[in-house]
Amino acid sequence: MSWSDAMRLAFSNLTLPAFDHLTYLPDMRASGVExxxxxxxxxxxxxxxxxEFCPREVATYGQAARLAxxxxxxxxxxxxxxxxxxxFDDADIRHHTIKHLVHLSRICRDLGGRTLILDSRWARGMERKEAFLQxxxxxxxxxxxxxDHGTVLCFAPLAPDEGxxxxLAPELxxxxxxLDHPAFGLHVATAAFAANGETGHKNFAARRGRLDHVHIDEPGRVALGVSGKVDHADVRRHLNAISYSGWCSVVQSLPAGVSxxxxxxxxxxxxxxIYRQDFRNRRTFNV
Known part of the structure; x- marks a missing residue:
């Protein structure tokens, strides 16, 4: 068995209609999503x-996922x-932002999750040294x-229009x-790596044994393989080379009128x- 066979497949729920997910969860599991x-x-x-988010609503979602x-x-x-x-704002806004992120970490813990991926980050022209210090x-x-929640915060790599x-991978x-803190980890997002030209092996090799999560995504969050801008076969080779066997989450948005x-x-x-080299599926999927 290759390491890619051991990678676990997840999906972001952005692929489902906003606030209307629960009826689709069993179908996702039946499709092979874990x-x-x-x-x-x-x-x-x-x-x-x-x-804060309603605890009952959060608990209901967790129960529905488990039942599915x-x-x-x-x-x-x-x-x-x-x-x-x-x-990057005044002290009061930073205080409320930290409070909200701690709340989300508790939700993640209570639902049995581990990773917290922080996406778009705009310093808006702040001098680079000052931005890193802040x-x-x-x-x-x-x-x-x-x-103490057992969660790990990761900054997502970003394309130029996202933050x-x-x-960039070396900055992350x-x-x-x-910081060298157990609650701060490393994350890979294939769309951002491709947009930044960071597709060489060195950025994956640096994460060997330290990579917490992977987003399998395309620019614009289109369906896997649609944009033609991400060499997923190359990503698979890099992940295999560093023996990554954790979660890979497919992140895509739901187009209008699509089931x-x-x-x-x-x-x-x-x-x-692509990632598990299933040639039966390759014949029916344009890669």
């Missing part, structure tokens, strides 16, 4: 500012669509508050190494064809 990654503001009713046979991998898009939260101060306040702070590695079940099933076939 886990689900939650985008909180696409899943739970958004509370008023300063409030799906493991909850973690949370991502943590601040998606939340302009009131920011790492980020470090932010994380030094946040990480001790989530350490301007710490978006440097930050994780400098969520079919949208998932097509990308499951693509994952099996």
């Amino acid at each position: 886990g689900i990654e939650i985008a909180p503001d696409h899943t739970f009713t958004r509370p008023h500012f300063g409030k 046979g799906l493991e909850i991998v973690g949370l991502h898009a943590l601040l998606g669509g939340r302009p009131e939260f920011d790492m 980020c470090r101060a932010f994380l030094e306040k946040l990480l001790p508050q989530i350490e 301007d702070f710490c978006r 590695f440097m930050l994780v190494t400098a 969520p079940t079919e949208h998932v099933f097509r990308s499951v076939r693509g994952f099996r064809a």
Whole structure:
């Protein structure tokens, strides 16, 4: 068995209609999906500012996932669509942002998940040294508050249009190494790596034994293999070379008029064809 056969397949629930997921979860498991990654503001009713997500709603989602046979991998898009939260703003906003992230970490823990993927990060022209110092101060306040949850926060690598702070693989590695905290880890996103031209092996090799999570995605969050801009076969070779056997989450949005079940099933076939080298699926999937 190759290491790619040991990789576990999850899907972001961005592939499902907003706030309408539960009836689709059994179909996802039947398609071969093993886990689900939650985008909180696409899943739970958004509370008023300063409030938390409804515990009953969170518990209901967790129970539905378990009954469907799906493991909850973690949370991502943590601040998606939340302009009131920011790492780079005044002290009051940073305080509320940390409080919200600690709340999300508790949700992740209670649902049995582990990874917290923080996406878009905009320093908006702040001088680079100052931005890193402010980020470090932010994380030094946040990480001790989530350490006991058993969760791991990871900064996602970002394409140029997704953020301007710490978006490249070497920067992310440097930050994780400098902080050296058990609640701060490393993450790979295939769309961002491709957009930044970071497809060589060195950025994967640096993560050997330290890689916490992988997003299998395409620019624009289109279905797996559609954009033609990500060499997934090459990604598979790199992940095999570092013996990665953790979760790979497919992150894609749901186009209008498309069946969520079919949208998932097509990308499951693509994952099996490319990452597990299932030649039966390769014949029916354009790779």
